[in-house]
Amino acid sequence: MNRKLVNAIACFALLVVLGGAGKALDAKTPYPSMAPLDQYVMADRTAEIALARTAAPASISRDATVVILGSHGYETAVEGKNGFVCIVERAWMNPFDSPEFWNPKNRSPICYNPPAARTVLPITLMRTKLLLAGKSKEEVKESVKAAIDKKELPPLEAGSMSYMMSKDAYLTDAGNHNMAHLMFYTPLGTVWGANVVDSSNELSEPFPGSPLLLAPSYKGNPEPIDMFLMPTGIWSDGTPAPAM
Amino acid sequence: MSRNMFKAIGGGAFTLAVMLGASWQAQALDAKTAYAGMAPLEQYLMTDRNAEITLARSAAPESISREAEVLVLGRHGYETAVKGKNGWVCVVERSWMAPFDDPEFLNPDQRLPLCLNPPAARSHLPLTFKMTELAFAGQSKTQMFDSIKAAFDKKELPLPEPGEVCYMMSKQQYFGRKHGNADPHLMFWVPKTDDIFWGAGLPGSPVYVHQYSPEPITEFIISVSKWSDGTAAPTD
Numbered sequence: 001m002n003r004k005l006v007n008a009i010a011c012f013a014l015l016v017v018l019g020g021a022g023k024a025l026d027a028k029t030p031y032p033s034m035a036p037l038d039q040y041v042m043a044d045r046t047a048e049i050a051l052a053r054t055a056a057p058a059s060i061s062r063d064a065t066v067v068i069l070g071s072h073g074y075e076t077a078v079e080g081k082n083g084f085v086c087i088v089e090r091a092w093m094n095p096f097d098s099p100e101f102w103n104p105k106n107r108s109p110i111c112y113n114p115p116a117a118r119t120v121l122p123i124t125l126m127r128t129k130l131l132l133a134g135k136s137k138e139e140v141k142e143s144v145k146a147a148i149d150k151k152e153l154p155p156l157e158a159g160s161m162s163y164m165m166s167k168d169a170y171l172t173d174a175g176n177h178n179m180a181h182l183m184f185y186t187p188l189g190t191v192w193g194a195n196v197v198d199s200s201n202e203l204s205e206p207f208p209g210s211p212l213l214l215a216p217s218y219k220g221n222p223e224p225i226d227m228f229l230m231p232t233g234i235w236s237d238g239t240p241a242p243a244m
Numbered sequence: 245m246s247r248n249m250f251k252a253i254g255g256g257a258f259t260l261a262v263m264l265g266a267s268w269q270a271q272a273l274d275a276k277t278a279y280a281g282m283a284p285l286e287q288y289l290m291t292d293r294n295a296e297i298t299l300a301r302s303a304a305p306e307s308i309s310r311e312a313e314v315l316v317l318g319r320h321g322y323e324t325a326v327k328g329k330n331g332w333v334c335v336v337e338r339s340w341m342a343p344f345d346d347p348e349f350l351n352p353d354q355r356l357p358l359c360l361n362p363p364a365a366r367s368h369l370p371l372t373f374k375m376t377e378l379a380f381a382g383q384s385k386t387q388m389f390d391s392i393k394a395a396f397d398k399k400e401l402p403l404p405e406p407g408e409v410c411y412m413m414s415k416q417q418y419f420g421r422k423h424g425n426a427d428p429h430l431m432f433w434v435p436k437t438d439d440i441f442w443g444a445g446l447p448g449s450p451v452y453v454h455q456y457s458p459e460p461i462t463e464f465i466i467s468v469s470k471w472s473d474g475t476a477a478p479t480d
Contacts, residue, residue: 158407184432230466
């Protein structure tokens with residue numbers, strides 16, 4: 001999810017959700033390249049498992065599979081029973097041109113529902129593996145596109161969605177860094193009446209009053225997926241979250 | 245959606261306030277006998293066609309509904325009142341779209357404005373039209389149930405498509421004496437699946453679920469914080 005929220009959240013800043021706390025990012029300088037790997041990896045495996053599970057209410061995440069980041073990619077830390085998969089994604093799941101693509105502070109807990117775990121999570125796993133192997137952004141993009149064309153990455157399943165309700169997430173340097181929300185994955189070009197955030201963090205409002213945001217992630221670049229965000233107003237622990 | 249909301253709504257914390265507020269009224273409602281059959285047709289119709297168009301459009305923010313097709317209920321079923329330009333369709337459903345076992349089924353006062361995105365319009369409206377036809381024909385609940393089941397079995401009615409969404413954000417929506425105007429929400433239809441598919445109905449989950457019957461459809465429901473006019477919805 002991070003690849004989503006980061007931009008969305010900037011829009012929320014505009015919408016006052018994040019209020020005056022948000023400072024505009026300097027898009028040119030903050031994270032020009034990958035930091036040392038140990039800045040992305042969490043040394044405490046148990047802490048990463050716990051953080052991943054905070055993405056969704058315990059009633060969902062306690063029986064979920066949990067994957068954590070190792071030095072070569074994600075690996076399964078806990079086998080689940082309910083088809084959900086929880087993970088702490090890193091900043092490189094932002095759009096490739098995001099100024100925070102290499103932000104080592106990013107910690108984005110997500111719990112994918114079963115169809116999203118089968119068809120969206122593989123994108124995260126593939127991108128992560130390639131980047132940690134030293135591939136460039138352009139090489140990763142080309143590899144993902146080829147994998148989609150060859151159907152090595154599965155086509156999106158209907159009903160794919162995920163939870164991002166962790167109070168402990170760090171999604172962006174902007175504003176309050178976080179927002180409780182759900183995400184929905186649909187075929188590219190799906191019309192949901194959502195307002196739009198682009199990869200430059202600019203918000204356009206073709207549908208004022210809509211409770212939905214179309215994030216800049218995926219969107220045919222290269223994955224043929226649209227991703228919509230919907231604030232929940234509540235964190236996974238049941239406490240109220242700032243409303244949109 | 246209408247036929248969904250009621251069961252789903254029971255677990256919603258947000259809805260609790262509405263339900264409590266209406267509880268004295270609910271006590272007076274005899275669920276078994278309130279609406280044993282169709283009331284006279286006039287009670288379901290809105291005499292002011294423009295009022296029905298306005299009500300239908302109130303299901304979604306004006307930015308969506310102003311260019312939507314609008315259907316209104318006539319003496320022979322739904323008819324197009326306004327041609328749309330954006331692929332969305334807004335309609336005020338009536339209580340025969342409530343679950344068959346819902347006490348509000350056939351309540352002539354119920355008014356449920358929806359705005360459907362293009363795939364939802366393609367798959368959901370045929371069901372609305374079919375139920376309306378059966379209700380107008382005077383079929384009993386049992387006959388309606390069997391007719392709908394047969395229609396899905398024969399694939400005469402479509403299943404949900406990928407990417408469906410339906411807005412129900414009208415402040416003027418009316419579910420009946422028990423739930424009043426409930427809360428603003430979005431609905432998502434998928435071919436019948438388990439509640440856990442979206443983590444619905446579990447403690448702390450913001451997702452509610454309604455399992456249609458006999459339709460092989462699952463509806464997921466998520467509340468939003470504002471009505472379509474931009475005003476804040478009550479919270480508990």
